[in-house]
Amino acid sequence: MAGATTRQQIVDAADDLFYRQGYEATSFADISAAVKISRGNFYYHFKTKDEILDAVIDKRNSDRERLLAMWNETALDPRDRIECFIKIVITNQTKIMAYGCPVGTLTTELAKLDHPSKARANQIMTLFRSWLTRQFEELGCHHQADNHALHVLSWSQGVATLALSFRDEAFVVREVHQILEWLTGISSEAH
Amino acid sequence: MAGATTRQQIVDAADDLFYRQGYEATSFADISAAVKISRGNFYYHFKTKDEILDAVIDKRNSDRERLLAMWNETALDPRDRIECFIKIVITNQTKIMAYGCPVGTLTTELAKLDHPSKARANQIMTLFRSWLTRQFEELGCHHQADNHALHVLSWSQGVATLALSFRDEAFVVREVHQILEWLTGISSEAH
DNA sequence: GACAGTTTAGGACGATTGGCCTAATTGTTG
DNA sequence: CAACAATTAGGCCAATCGTCCTAAACTGTC
Numbered sequence: 001m002a003g004a005t006t007r008q009q010i011v012d013a014a015d016d017l018f019y020r021q022g023y024e025a026t027s028f029a030d031i032s033a034a035v036k037i038s039r040g041n042f043y044y045h046f047k048t049k050d051e052i053l054d055a056v057i058d059k060r061n062s063d064r065e066r067l068l069a070m071w072n073e074t075a076l077d078p079r080d081r082i083e084c085f086i087k088i089v090i091t092n093q094t095k096i097m098a099y100g101c102p103v104g105t106l107t108t109e110l111a112k113l114d115h116p117s118k119a120r121a122n123q124i125m126t127l128f129r130s131w132l133t134r135q136f137e138e139l140g141c142h143h144q145a146d147n148h149a150l151h152v153l154s155w156s157q158g159v160a161t162l163a164l165s166f167r168d169e170a171f172v173v174r175e176v177h178q179i180l181e182w183l184t185g186i187s188s189e190a191h
Numbered sequence: 192m193a194g195a196t197t198r199q200q201i202v203d204a205a206d207d208l209f210y211r212q213g214y215e216a217t218s219f220a221d222i223s224a225a226v227k228i229s230r231g232n233f234y235y236h237f238k239t240k241d242e243i244l245d246a247v248i249d250k251r252n253s254d255r256e257r258l259l260a261m262w263n264e265t266a267l268d269p270r271d272r273i274e275c276f277i278k279i280v281i282t283n284q285t286k287i288m289a290y291g292c293p294v295g296t297l298t299t300e301l302a303k304l305d306h307p308s309k310a311r312a313n314q315i316m317t318l319f320r321s322w323l324t325r326q327f328e329e330l331g332c333h334h335q336a337d338n339h340a341l342h343v344l345s346w347s348q349g350v351a352t353l354a355l356s357f358r359d360e361a362f363v364v365r366e367v368h369q370i371l372e373w374l375t376g377i378s379s380e381a382h
Numbered sequence: 383g384a385c386a387g388t389t390t391a392g393g394a395c396g397a398t399t400g401g402c403c404t405a406a407t408t409g410t411t412g
Numbered sequence: 413c414a415a416c417a418a419t420t421a422g423g424c425c426a427a428t429c430g431t432c433c434t435a436a437a438c439t440g441t442c
């Protein structure tokens with residue numbers, strides 16, 4: 001299992017390149033150049049490009065699961081957890097202003113390509129949705145929890161898209177403050 | 192200038208294909224097949240793929256300008272005009288749930304490709320921004336007009352992204368109602 | 383040190399890409 | 413009808429794509 005390192009390197013490089021350039025625009029040559037291995041070696045670990053995509057989606061999925069699990073532990077209050085989610089657009093601001101949201105942009109690209117793995121990519125979006133829904137439920141918003149989850153998710157996608165388009169830091173900060181105010185309103189309503 | 196028809200057909204087909212498949216994923220062969228002309232003929236009207244992209248962006252730009260101008264005439268109240276903008280996510284719901292927002296997805300793709308025309312694509316976003324800003328100004332939101340414009344634009348991009356991801360009609364309708372309530376609040380505040 | 387399995391390198395494949403050229407066709411005008 | 417420009421068709425180009433194969437190098441075991 002010593003090759004796990006090479007495989008890991010490939011997935012890491014592909015993850016990064018798919019994010020920065022897009023899936024379609026990234027070639028085998030790009031990835032193998034990044035990892036500094038031959039394209040032949042490449043084929044030993046992954047038979048097709050789609051296999052790499054699936055591996056990247058798996059990685060992103062587990063990365064996000066780990067992130068959410070961490071927030072579950074570090075933030076005891078569901079409101080604080082939602083705040084963690086909201087503030088990732090600030091935490092990752094530099095990358096978002098350069099390449100957008102990794103989840104949203106991949107989902108959109110695969111949808112346009114009508115790619116077999118588009119449903120798998122959507123799962124990451126669903127992961128966020130379910131997690132947010134649970135937080136809003138714990139906050140006391142029972143029948144509105146999923147709606148609020150979608151609202152926050154939608155908000156984050158919009159901010160990411162415009163951040164990429166206009167590269168306006170102040171806009172991002174302003175939007176975060178606004179949605180946090182909304183969140184406060186929700187919290188007090190639900191009591 | 193009889194060839195204007197052919198050129199027009201090419202641009203129309205490219206516009207549609209770039210929207211549905213993405214710019215990178217659309218080949219010369221795809222477009223010429225759609226217009227039913229030879230690839231050679233193609234070259235007569237456009238030297239490079241980038242030239243077609245520029246023509247498509249120009250078309251989209253003028254299409255949107257025409258749309259906004261129409262709203263300027265049909266809707267006398269700036270609030271009604273903003274409402275027109277908000278409701279395009281319902282008007283174009285079917286297409287958005289299949290391919291996302293034409294403006295947002297192209298902007299994102301070109302940004303990732305670091306394409307020379309990405310700034311030109313951004314202009315369409317700026318067109319919306321400026322128009323919305325003007326409407327909010329007429330509504331009485333002087334120093335907040337541009338912020339509100341970005342807010343509505345960001346909102347529409349988020350709704351489009353999630354509509355594509357989850358294909359949930361009810362979500363779109365719900366979000367429209369929410370933002371319209373927000374708009375009502377803004378209108379009364381500004382008086 | 384021979385052996386078996388794992389991992390790597392490098393190149394070849396058919397297909398497709400964007401770009402380009404030339405010849406034939408069309409349409410217009412003198 | 414002749415001459416001309418505008419338009420179209422079809423094929424060629426080098427480069428690159430994803431895919432695949434084989435031989436060499438490495439690894440650990442007996």
